[in-house]
Amino acid sequence: MNRNKRAKIADNIATIFLYIIAILVIVLLTSITVYLVYRGIKSYIPKYMSFSPDGLGIQLFNTLYMVLLSIIISAPLGICAGIYMAEYAKPSKLTDIVRMSIETLASLPSIVVGIFGFLVFVMLTHSTWNMFAGVLTLSILCVPLLTRVTEDGLNEIDQSMKEGSYALGATKWQTIVHVLLPAILPRLVTGIILAAGRGFGEAAALIYTAGLTSDVSFSNWNPSSITSPLNIFRTSDTLAVRIWYLKGFAINPDKYQIADMAAAMLIILVFIFNIGARITGRVIERKMIGSSAIKSKKKSKIN
Amino acid sequence: MSCKLLVENLNLYYSDIQALKDINMGIDEKKITALIGPSGCGKSTFLKTINRMNDLIPGVRITGKMTLDGEDIYSSSNDVTLLRKRVGMVFQKPNPFPVSIYDNIAYGPRRHGLKNKGRLDEIVEKSLKDSAMWDEVKDKLKKSALSLSGGQQQRLCIARALAVEPEVILLDEPTSALDPISTFKIEDLMQTLKETYTVIIVTHNMQQATRVADKTAFFLLGDLIEYDETEVIFTNPQNPKTLEYVSGHFG
Numbered sequence: 001m002n003r004n005k006r007a008k009i010a011d012n013i014a015t016i017f018l019y020i021i022a023i024l025v026i027v028l029l030t031s032i033t034v035y036l037v038y039r040g041i042k043s044y045i046p047k048y049m050s051f052s053p054d055g056l057g058i059q060l061f062n063t064l065y066m067v068l069l070s071i072i073i074s075a076p077l078g079i080c081a082g083i084y085m086a087e088y089a090k091p092s093k094l095t096d097i098v099r100m101s102i103e104t105l106a107s108l109p110s111i112v113v114g115i116f117g118f119l120v121f122v123m124l125t126h127s128t129w130n131m132f133a134g135v136l137t138l139s140i141l142c143v144p145l146l147t148r149v150t151e152d153g154l155n156e157i158d159q160s161m162k163e164g165s166y167a168l169g170a171t172k173w174q175t176i177v178h179v180l181l182p183a184i185l186p187r188l189v190t191g192i193i194l195a196a197g198r199g200f201g202e203a204a205a206l207i208y209t210a211g212l213t214s215d216v217s218f219s220n221w222n223p224s225s226i227t228s229p230l231n232i233f234r235t236s237d238t239l240a241v242r243i244w245y246l247k248g249f250a251i252n253p254d255k256y257q258i259a260d261m262a263a264a265m266l267i268i269l270v271f272i273f274n275i276g277a278r279i280t281g282r283v284i285e286r287k288m289i290g291s292s293a294i295k296s297k298k299k300s301k302i303n
Numbered sequence: 304m305s306c307k308l309l310v311e312n313l314n315l316y317y318s319d320i321q322a323l324k325d326i327n328m329g330i331d332e333k334k335i336t337a338l339i340g341p342s343g344c345g346k347s348t349f350l351k352t353i354n355r356m357n358d359l360i361p362g363v364r365i366t367g368k369m370t371l372d373g374e375d376i377y378s379s380s381n382d383v384t385l386l387r388k389r390v391g392m393v394f395q396k397p398n399p400f401p402v403s404i405y406d407n408i409a410y411g412p413r414r415h416g417l418k419n420k421g422r423l424d425e426i427v428e429k430s431l432k433d434s435a436m437w438d439e440v441k442d443k444l445k446k447s448a449l450s451l452s453g454g455q456q457q458r459l460c461i462a463r464a465l466a467v468e469p470e471v472i473l474l475d476e477p478t479s480a481l482d483p484i485s486t487f488k489i490e491d492l493m494q495t496l497k498e499t500y501t502v503i504i505v506t507h508n509m510q511q512a513t514r515v516a517d518k519t520a521f522f523l524l525g526d527l528i529e530y531d532e533t534e535v536i537f538t539n540p541q542n543p544k545t546l547e548y549v550s551g552h553f554g
């Protein structure tokens with residue numbers, strides 16, 4: 001009886017403790033967001049909220065464009081590497097070393113990756129700062145993360161599902177494509193959100209690779225022209241890089257206001273992206289495994 | 304009596320542990336054969352040699368001969384995916400894919416190259432009818448297979464195996480996770496299946512073996528102790544160990 005009571009009290013304390021922490025996290029997140037958005041609104045100067053040469057529209061575009069390109073490059077690479085690690089690599093010393101390298105790569109400080117990108121994608125190619133060098137550098141940051149997510153996801157899949165597929169005469173590749181990848185798709189979506197989030201916020205890896213300025217005209221959409229927003233060999237600064245630059249070196253008298261606006265834009269962008277990606281993920285999942293399964297998955301979390 | 308499957312001097316080793324010892328048996332076409340024996344005696348292992356699922360386990364070594372319609376299952380010229388198309392398997396635990404009911408059944412035919420939507424529709428309907436669940440699910444083919452009950456999932460897995468039109472169906476304790484009603488449905492189903500297919504079933508349930516099986520094989524520690532008509536095994540076995548086991552005095 002006594003023990004029972006004690007266990008109950010411990011259970012209650014743990015529950016309350018976890019609630020408090022959860023509330024703290026939520027409060028922290030909302031206050032940061034609200035504060036940044038509030039400052040952005042307070043500092044609002046209309047002429048910077050545009051796609052003119054002074055406006056932040058350029059950086060907004062650059063951010064989205066570069067993150068999109070880096071995901072297009074890193075997602076196939078990362079997912080294939082994860083498939084290789086989970087399904088093809090035989091357990092050996094070499095595999096362990098590869099896995100450790102991927103983990104190390106995933107935790108490298110981005111300034112280091114930035115310098116690597118500068119040396120390889122800028123110096124070695126005899127070019128100057130350009131968007132593509134920045135995109136490749138971002139990809140280096142994203143690939144290990146996506147590899148990890150894919151490998152972990154595949155390793156956690158119930159072995160019996162694989163057996164079921166093989167027993168129907170499916171090949172290994174068919175099993176991977178038609179059973180395993182669909183089963184981890186929600187995780188891949190989460191992984192891509194995380195990778196993109198890293199890209200949105202990245203400054204250190206880009207300052208030596210994609211550059212600190214942009215000189216584009218939004219009336220020129222010919223990708224081969226150097227002043228076209230679509231051109232990938234022009235210099236290209238993102239919102240995060242712009243904030244870093246404005247706070248540090250700019251001599252513009254409005255620089256702090258612009259930085260506040262950029263910060264607010266960035267955080268709103270990240271929010272919209274996360275929500276959008278999550279909804280997309282859910283729609284895909286629902287299409288694939290059916291809505292009732294998602295519901296029952298939720299229900300099965302008893303107390 | 305024609306033998307669909309002939310096993311000669313079959314030995315199987317997991318690395319250095321021998322799990323099957325010198326098995327000889329012939330399995331009749333369009334009959335139900337039950338495999339019984341205490342846990343760990345090698346029933347699942349034997350079943351998995353028939354569709355070469357053991358190929359997936361590293362360190363497995365097999366000697367002896369196993370022929371399906373006279374063709375050596377383990378000859379290098381035999382394509383494993385084609386073999387598994389001819390020899391379907393249903394596992395102990397239902398393992399539907401996390402896709403719709405329709406896509407689960409269409410999975411096998413699609414992997415073997417069928418794209419025609421009309422033909423797939425036909426196969427899905429026929430397989431579900433053959434596994435006696437068409438009426439239960441015909442209105443929710445697009446629903447997730449995971450939304451079905453355990454018993455329905457298992458019958459779906461049977462339908463999924465039937466969809467590739469196999470010749471032999473291997474069932475590894477297909478009802479051990481199911482309630483009596485679902486079990487009854489599956490036993491009933493087996494009786495219709497044997498009109499078309501050769502069925503081999505592993506079971507721990509003696510009544511089930513007597514109810515469904517034409518022949519029964521008793522395994523013990525990797526040996527095939529006795530193999531005969533089910534009636535003989537359960538009423539008049541030749542080996543005292545078999546008698547001990549089927550009468551429940553094993554230990």
Ligand SMILES: Nc1ncnc2c1ncn2[C@@H]1O[C@H](COP(=O)(O)OP(=O)(O)OP(=O)(O)O)[C@@H](O)[C@H]1O
Nearest residue numbers: 317320322340341342343344345346347348349360
């Ligand atoms: N993957 C494996 N690696 C090594 N040994 C194995 C493996 N699978 C099975 N064995 C061994 O082979 C023997 C036979 O196992 P098997 O699974 O065929 O038994 P079973 O008759 O199906 O038992 P149960 O009734 O519990 O399912 C056991 O001793 C088991 O430990």
Ligand SMILES: [Mg+2]
Nearest residue numbers: 346347348475
């Ligand atoms: Mg078994």
